[in-house]
Amino acid sequence: xxxxxxxxxxxxxxxxxxxxxxxxHGVLRIILKLDGEKVNGTECVIGYLHRGxxxxxxxRTYQMFAPYVDRMDYISAVSNGLGYCLAVxxxxxxxxxxxxxxxxxxxxxxxxxxxxxxxLGTHALDIGAITPLFYTLREREEVLKIFENYCGARLTTHxxxxxxxxxxxxxxxxxxxxxxxxxxxxxxxxxxxxxxxxRIWVERLTGVGILNxxxxxxxxxxxxxxxxxxxxxxxxxxxxxxxxxxxxFDVPTxxxxxxxxxxxxxxxxxxxxxxxxxxxxxxxxxxxxxxKVPKVFKPAIGEAYVSIEAPKGELGYFIVSDGTLNPYRxxxxxxxxxxLQSLDAMCKxxxxxxxxxxxxxxxxxxxxxDR
Amino acid sequence: xxxxxxRFFLVDFLEGLWVTFRNQHPKYIYTEQYPAExxxxxxxxxGAPRLNINPENNETLCIxxxxxxxxxxxxxxxxxxxxxxxxxxxxLTTFIYDxxxxxxxxxxxxxCPVDALELTQDFEMASYTREGQIWDRRMLxxxxxxxxxxx
Numbered sequence: 128x129x130x131x132x133x134x135x136x137x138x139x140x141x142x143x144x145x146x147x148x149x150x151x152h153g154v155l156r157i158i159l160k161l162d163g164e165k166v167n168g169t170e171c172v173i174g175y176l177h178r179g180x181x182x183x184x185x186x187r188t189y190q191m192f193a194p195y196v197d198r199m200d201y202i203s204a205v206s207n208g209l210g211y212c213l214a215v216x217x218x219x220x221x222x223x224x225x226x227x228x229x230x231x232x233x234x235x236x237x238x239x240x241x242x243x244x245x246x247l248g249t250h251a252l253d254i255g256a257i258t259p260l261f262y263t264l265r266e267r268e269e270v271l272k273i274f275e276n277y278c279g280a281r282l283t284t285h286x287x288x289x290x291x292x293x294x295x296x297x298x299x300x301x302x303x304x305x306x307x308x309x310x311x312x313x314x315x316x317x318x319x320x321x322x323x324x325x326r327i328w329v330e331r332l333t334g335v336g337i338l339n340x341x342x343x344x345x346x347x348x349x350x351x352x353x354x355x356x357x358x359x360x361x362x363x364x365x366x367x368x369x370x371x372x373x374x375x376f377d378v379p380t381x382x383x384x385x386x387x388x389x390x391x392x393x394x395x396x397x398x399x400x401x402x403x404x405x406x407x408x409x410x411x412x413x414x415x416x417x418x419k420v421p422k423v424f425k426p427a428i429g430e431a432y433v434s435i436e437a438p439k440g441e442l443g444y445f446i447v448s449d450g451t452l453n454p455y456r457x458x459x460x461x462x463x464x465x466x467l468q469s470l471d472a473m474c475k476x477x478x479x480x481x482x483x484x485x486x487x488x489x490x491x492x493x494x495x496x497d498r
Numbered sequence: 499x500x501x502x503x504x505r506f507f508l509v510d511f512l513e514g515l516w517v518t519f520r521n522q523h524p525k526y527i528y529t530e531q532y533p534a535e536x537x538x539x540x541x542x543x544x545g546a547p548r549l550n551i552n553p554e555n556n557e558t559l560c561i562x563x564x565x566x567x568x569x570x571x572x573x574x575x576x577x578x579x580x581x582x583x584x585x586x587x588x589x590l591t592t593f594i595y596d597x598x599x600x601x602x603x604x605x606x607x608x609x610c611p612v613d614a615l616e617l618t619q620d621f622e623m624a625s626y627t628r629e630g631q632i633w634d635r636r637m638l639x640x641x642x643x644x645x646x647x648x649x
Contacts, residue, residue, distance in 0.1 A: 191571035194603035262521065268528050272540075278604075279542035279617070285603045293608060294542065321517060 139167065142479075146175050150253045150483040153493025157470075157486075159479065166482060169474045171467060176497040184457035189215050189424050190289055192454070197283040199461065200495040202245050205238035205274070206437040208287045213368060214433040214444035215289045219426040221419075225412045227291035228370040232407045233304060234277070234286055235369075236400040240311065241270040242438035242490075243393045243400075250390070250487035251322065254331055259318055266314050269307050276300070290420035296411070304408050308401050315397055323391070332387035336473040336485035339384050346469040350440025350462050352489065355392045356384030362436040369435075374403045389488040425452060439463050439490050459498060463491040539619040544602040546620040547595050549638035550613065558639070559614035562588035569609035574599045595638055597623055598631035 140163075145156040154175035160168040180199060184192045196211045197204035209231055216223065223231070248263035271281040276297050278286040286292070322328045338348065340356040353360050361378040363371040379395030381388035428450045434443035440462025449455040466489050473485050504510060530537045539545070550559045562579035578592035607617050623642065625631055630642075637643065 187571055191569070191605065194571060194601055194605070198601075258518065265526065265528050275540040275543065277542070279540060279544040280602065280604075283601070283603075293604075297542070317517065321514070 138162075144482070146172075151486060151493075152249065152491055153496075155467075155486070155491065155493055155496065157482070159482065161479065164478045164480075166474050166477055166479060169471045169482070171470060173464075173467075173493075174497050176493050178498065180498045181457050181459060184454050186453060188452045189219075189426070189454065192457070193288065194283065194285045196459075197285055198494060199459065199498055200437065200439065200442075200463065200492045201282055202492050203238045203242040203438045204282060204284045205234050205286050206242075206435065206442060208285065209235050209369065210433060210435045210437065210442045210444050212287045212289050213435065214431055214446050215426070217433050218429065218431040218446050218448055219289070219420075219424065221290050223291040223369075223418055224415050225370070226414045227416045227418075229407050229411045230292055230296060230416070231287060231369050232371065232374070233404050233411075234274070236404045236407070237270050237273060237304070237307075239400050239438045240397050241267045243397050244270075246393065246438075246487075246490045247318065247390075250484075250490075251328075253483050253487045254328065256322065256325070256328060259321055262314070262318065262321075266311065269303075269310075273300070273303055273307070276303070288417070288420075289424065291415070291417035293417070295416055301408055301411075304404060308405050308408070311401050312398060315394060319394065323394075329387060332390060332484060332488075333385060334383075335386045335477060335481045336488060337383065337385045338469055338473050342469065342472055343384065346472070347465050348440070348469050350437070350466065350490075351389055351392045351396060352384075352440065352466055352469075354378065355381045355388035357382045362434060362441060366434075368433070371403075374406045376400075376403050386484050386488040393490075423452065425450060434460065437462055439492070439495070440466055461495040461498065463489075463493075463495040464498075467491050467496055539621065541619070543619045543621070544604045544607070544617040546618050546623050546642070547597065547600070547606075547633065547638055548616050548618045548620075548641070549593055549635065550616055551639055558590055559612050560590045560593065561612055561614070562590045563611060565609045565611065566606035566615050569605045571603065571605065572596075572599045572601065575606060590635070593635040593638055595633045596631065597633055598628060 140161040142159045142161055143156060144159055145151040146154040151157065156172040156175070158170040158172065159166055180195055183195055193208060193211060196207040200207050244263040244267045248260035251259040274284050274286065275281045277300065278284050278294055338352065338356060340358050343353040343356045343358065349360065357380055359378045359380050364378055376399045379392050379399065381392055426448045428448060430445065430447045432443060432445045434441050441460065442462050443460030445458040445460070446454050447456040470485065470489065474482050477485070551557065552559055562577055564577050567575040567577050574596040576592065576594040579588040580591050582589045602617060604617055606615055620641070633642070
């Protein structure tokens with residue numbers, strides 16, 4: 128903090144932002160230390176949505192816990208379920224059949240699109256552009272309809288089971304997915320027309336909340352945030368899981384690492400997701416959808432860590448088994464929580480109004496931050 | 499010059515309005531007029547639970563195996579049975595399903611070996627009391643019945 132120069136400088140205003148503030152995307156409380164409009168420091172107070180998911184896991188069997196992970200990052204419940212199922216499968220030495228893997232890829236990529244669409248709408252709403260919200264939620268509705276038709280729930284899907292899938296694909300799945308994939312790039316063009324070409328939008332976001340590659344690595348930031356800083360870190364490429372190595376896609380990166388770059392990276396990621404879905408949907412292998420999993424599932428004593436590329440970043444599950452029905456310990460590495468740690472570094476020296484934009488581009492879901 | 503032209507005739511503004519106007523086409527409208535119009539529910543929708551009965555003899559399909567109660571993560575299903583001395587089978591006496599704690603994960607449905615317990619497409623499960631959320635066997639078989647108030 129700079130030395131006190133005038134009478135006004137000495138007054139540091141402490142302001143609580145949240146937990147009811149609509150731009151904090153849930154119940155995040157940020158204590159802002161303000162010098163006029165300038166932010167001298169921030170402090171996050173989290174835990175308003177703490178449900179003790181990791182503790183709940185210790186009293187549930189492996190199959191029973193699967194619906195709970197959907198409640199962490201409820202915007203991308205399918206990705207959460209995939210990470211958990213992969214971790215338990217690694218622990219138990221099970222591999223999902225190829226058909227199940229292809230369907231898993233389709234659904235998680237659809238979920239990534241849904242998550243990014245929802246992010247785009249709410250973030251634009253935070254900045255002051257209200258129209259994209261209506262359009263993005265309209266497109267997200269298509270994805271939710273596919274989820275509803277496939278597994279019977281729209282938000283907390285519980286789509287995957289340990290060892291594969293519970294449900295076979297429904298009739299018309301492929302057409303619905305293909306139609307969505309054909310329509311979406313045009314819709315993204317429309318959003319870009321509304322936002323990327325919009326002078327207000329560009330000037331509002333460019334140069335705000337810069338986090339360079341060095342800092343990103345120091346904070347352990349992952350996902351679109353680190354890719355916006357120029358590091359092509361994508362776990363789908365670095366350590367392919369679930370058959371991602373068969374699909375041809377690019378990892379979009381930018382150089383500056385500011386809010387605008389994060390926006391551009393997410394828009395490009397949606398297009399890449401469409402590419403992956405089209406490739407995966409073109410040849411879904413036939414065969415069973417469920418591997419042989421014993422009804423009483425008791426993995427051997429040991430531990431497993433699996434991390435996947437969730438829409439928000441690296442989502443990791445660490446499970447310790449003591450040979451009983453329940454996990455001895457389950458630890459989640461949520462991308463939102465880790466990405467949120469970098470908020471202070473990004474906010475120092477910016478204006479209050481930019482804090483909202485920065486929180487928006489971190490793309491946090493408080494269900495996952497607090498767990 | 500071109501910039502001035504665009505600014506004078508509000509071209510940017512009109513382009514923005516054109517995007518908005520384009521999206522008014524009826525095929526882009528996704529709003530559901532819910533109470534007036536029933537929404538389309540997917541076939542696999544996981545909604546209100548139902549305990550199926552055999553339509554031929556009105557007997558329950560449930561064999562009181564208790565697997566749904568074991569599979570439930572929230573332990574909200576309670577199955578009660580009597581051992582029938584004649585047939586040596588379990589006869590279902592009570593079946594309590596607490597929908598207030600249910601998260602509709604569908605694990606009970608998957609566990610049922612005879613497809614007796616099913617999550618249906620019915621989604622209107624509101625009630626005025628907490629007790630109304632606890633469904634007994636009759637409610638599960640016939641659907642929720644409305645509370646009768648004294649006139």
